[in-house]
Amino acid sequence: MLLRLEAATVRFGGRAVLDAVDLAVAEHEIVCVLGPSGSGKSTLLRAVAGLQPLDSGRVLLDGRDQAAVPVHRREVGLMFQDHQLFPQRDVAGNVGFGLRMHGTAKDERAARVQELLDLVGLPGAGGRAVAALSGGEQQRVALARALAPRPRLLMLDEPLGQLDRTLRERLVVELRELFGRLGTTVLAVTHDQGEAFALADRVVVMRDGEIAQSGTPLQVWQRPADAFVARFLGFENVVEASVEGQVALTPWGKVPVPEGSAGGARTLLVRPAGVRLVPAGEGLRCTVAARAFKGTHVAVHLQPGDAPRLEAACALRSAPEVGAEVGVEFDPADVVLLG
């Protein structure tokens, strides 16, 4: 394992921001830590970089404890949320900074800077002032700067956080391709699930300084560990249920569950695609409370009497109007029992 955290704990005034976190990142792996703001994910990166001392636990790089290793000797790279480019240096000065700190010779440095600027798609930008760069360009320079000294581990803090959506979606694909080609080991943190799923080999969901779930994007998406993870991923149809055989008793009435589910009190999730609209009078009776156009489908918010609201994904043409009365049935293939 390239990076290993063992019971890493950081407290700010009594509150544990990192609470006995165990995490391992293998060489060439891209791990993305996903969590809402305040979940401790940035602190995790800072602890690995050595910018935040641990209150207890250990950080190991290549199996060696880093407690006594100062920041500048850890040989990890960190790309800051708002890039933190050095304002008084030009692009080449920023990209070459780490090389200069490591005593790389001048011509070698220039060659490497050029190589990296080509790599991030900014050939010939070395002489430009950083203040004159657009957000996307700054992001690329920050990436080149972090990559330049060939860090053992590259850490990204909300790498695409401040960019607009289209640029973000394009860059995330570029990044994944780039890291795959270079074989870079990456530990990224983000609050954007789309970014995490597109970038990572493995996703780690954090909540209140603890790891709530860890797995491939597909595993996490298909089987969220608990109600928190499910809600954080954007699933709203989560309720407490009591399961008996192939049926769960919920505030929405009886919901069919997949075969072989364990019985008892469980948390149940219905994906919006599994909420099927049928003519009023059949199934659960609901009123359409709101509609939100999502491009490929329409998210329809349904109010079933005094039970919690349901979200259904409807085809563009068949979505009912606000105020319409509809019936709802559940598709067991899209019903998930959590945990």
Place this chain on the structure above:
Amino acid sequence: MALPVAFFAVFFAYPVAAIVRRGLRVDGAWQFGRFADVLGDQGIRHVLWFTTWQALASTALTLLIALPGAYVLARFDFPGRQVLRAVVTVPFVLPTVVVGTAFLALLGHGGLLDQLWGVRLDTTVWAILLAHVFFNYAVVVRTVGGLWAQLDPRQEEAARMLGASPLTAWRKVTLPALAPAVAAAALMVFLFTFTSFGIVQILGGPAFSTLEVEIYRQTSEIFDLSTAAVLTLVQFAAVGAILAVHAWTVRRRESALKLVDAALTARRPRGAGQWALLAGVLATIALLLLLPLAVLVQRSLTAPGFGYYRALTDPDGGVFLVAPITAIGTSLSYAAAATAIALVIGSLAAAALTRRDAGRLVRGFDALLMLPLGVSAVTVGFGFLIALDKPPLDLRQSWILVPLAQALVGVPFVVRTMLPVLRAVDVRLREAAAVLGASPWRVWREVDLPMVRRALLVAAGFAFAVSLGEFGATVFIARPDNPTLPVAVARLLSRPGDLNYGQAMALSTILMVVCAVALLLLERLRTADRSGEF
């Protein structure tokens, strides 16, 4: 951190302690009874009373005259505004001796007012008060105006939208935001006038004496060290109290105010009232700040063919062992050395104070650094003489003694100038450099230094000007054959005769020009200035 602490311990705390000890310890026993004797003395009580009330009056008068100026310079856009801002700052860095001389030329015997209307104010308290206003106008304009220019006018507009009248909006929104800055400025003015030495010495005559002047008199004329020691401690306590209150208001001022770029808040004056205000402020500046300096220059030129200036080159004037003109070279080299010392010590202290893990102790040092601004310079100077006379610190014969004393006064300015800039450097920029492999020392050189380079120059300018004008301590320790400019001016003034008087005016003019040039040079560097204190 260790170096600044050691510097202050050896060159500030030790001399002051030595003089107190010398004064209050007789035959191995502390004579605290002296306090009652001294404070019970009618003459001393009079001095204490006068020191306090003239400082209060000076502060009130300065606020009254300078606040409209602060407003006009902060909020009105008019041609020559930048130049005017620089001009009003010049008096602050002028040596007290020059200010005293200039007012003497205006209000004193044979002065302009005397010639025109037969009015003499030089032995009245008015001369002292006016000179204090002259000197401290910039403190108020800088401290209050600097903040005023950056207050977001939309705050007031928001209050107007919610139904407040212009006056109410100003009273409820702007005034509370300004109050801490006004308080801080008032305290600084009070501090400077409470410890006023050169101005009172020159303008006060025998009738008026502040604590500082009395300490000087007791040590150098009456040789009553124990009285001087008691007075030093009294002044020390008063200054400590003022600084504590000042630190408190500064902390309050750091509360989150919404600040905007000063360039966005200024607009052309509108309506007769605003034009009249502008005219009034310009007239005040012309009469109060420019006229005394103009008269000073004019007086220095009254002898035909630059006679007074040429006399300065004559070593046989009898006042000094050398030609007065050599004082310029002496002053410049002393000030350069003092500036170098102040920059090193001040930068180290500022860097230590910026560290995020700086504890209470270190932050307490912040306030201590301000002490030399207020503690009796006379005491420090005299303390140098009696404390630094034994090996390994036998510096009495060394030229470095004067720059050391002057650096002491320069350090607070360096720290005050550097701190806001250093604090404004984003911590994560340093972290970014560290992650890229820069050691702490490299981080300072690569990240901090490029950003503070300009502040460093500004600090150097202030330290230079302040060192150049330092009088209270230098008057004790400057060697007779190597006087600095202010010491030479004071000595010329103390002699009778037109030639000495004229030479004093000429030498003051030279000193003023040197200071003004230093200041105007650094004013050009200060364009991106935040609300600095001085």
